[in-house]
Amino acid sequence: MTDATDLLKPGERLDYLARENLSIIQNPDYFAFSVDAILLAHFAKVPRRQTARILDLCSGTGVIPFLLSAKTAGHIDAIELQEALVDMAQRSCQLNNLTDRLTFRQGDVKTMEAARPLYDVVTCNPPYFSVTNKQTQHHLTSHAIARHEVYLTLEQWVAQAKRQLRTRGKLFCVYRPDRLDDLMETLLGAGFSVHRLQFAYGKADQVAKVVLVEAIYAGGRQGLKVEPPIVMYGPDQQYTPEMKAIYYGD
């Protein structure tokens, strides 16, 4: 591993992913990865083979490619709009000696060229919040761009995922349950089937905070599976054993 002190810029910190033994550069002034990304990388099933081709949309500081690199020997491309986040991801890539398997680039998901050959898997932790109510989105910080549909709508990233995937290729995404109807409608309308859902709850008696989705492009409907619930916190306010397993391994 490259010495981190050579790669860190002022204000940056390293976040350590224990299970995968990876360090990721973050900066509190910019959007940092959240538990949503951790859950998505855990939920996603990727081919292990070296020829697997995976694309991560809205990659941020690259947490999903880094976590997936432990699950596949394939190549992972990642695209992110915000230059500062791409810069951090590229340096994290050097730091973890993954430059031969991970490629981070700055770009707009809306205007990407279709890849040749097409991808086997697309992952996405997209902006969640619609911007119909301007008051909820007070200024265009890095966080606002990552979390609100300012530059990228649901329809736009689903259309791009469809464009990049081969027939029967898989899309894995994480979303807010309160827009699950919009998400499913958009996916079904774009020719995806919804193959697997999993809900994560803050506590066992609370409404779901997160939904994880596996959709298959042009594969026909074969029955949807709703995986066991993930409960994040126990009554003692600590992570449940299942969440510890996700973070630290079984």
Next chain:
Amino acid sequence: MTDATDLLKPGERLDYLARENLSIIQNPDYFAFSVDAILLAHFAKVPRRQTARILDLCSGTGVIPFLLSAKTAGHIDAIELQEALVDMAQRSCQLNNLTDRLTFRQGDVKTMEAARPLYDVVTCNPPYFSVTNKQTQHHLTSHAIARHEVYLTLEQWVAQAKRQLRTRGKLFCVYRPDRLDDLMETLLGAGFSVHRLQFAYGKADQVAKVVLVEAIYAGGRQGLKVEPPIVMYGPDQQYTPEMKAIYYGD
């Protein structure tokens, strides 16, 4: 309460609903209510007022109207295709002295006239299984009619629910998670919004067995809420405290 011995026919039994102190006539030769109906009646929110108008489609032996009668002072109409089940429901109605608040009639959901005035709430525990594969549906027993889309498809009962409901009226239904994509697509296509979902799991580490759905007709989308998971059985194979509360009260 009328003496049950006067009302029971040969081969029939009484099932007791402890929480509501109601007895329901069942016959093992015909379709009997399952935990799905109990979960749906518990999930459904109905107006308490005496003027509330509620319709139960595919009512079977009437378990949903009986359970809802404890949650509302309104009138509940119920329709069921199979004459033998309607006959049992009508006698259960006498038995529980509910003839002034519950009306059971034999009829085909496909061809019902629209009610005037329209209903506030429609409930439905519909046939779940599509009949594309004839081998899964070996003979047309009462059970097969109730469980398979032999006489009534998803599109047909959703269309009828839409026809019977007032603007912003609510549909509550129970369904198999493996067809949640079909269900949501059909509901959204018919002008419903999906307002609330709840998943029930056999055990905490198993895929979901049941999904409960609240949909609002012509109300616009206001954000979907996924209620806390219901886990039916504990590691000891016994009902969990939450399932005991549903059956026996808190």
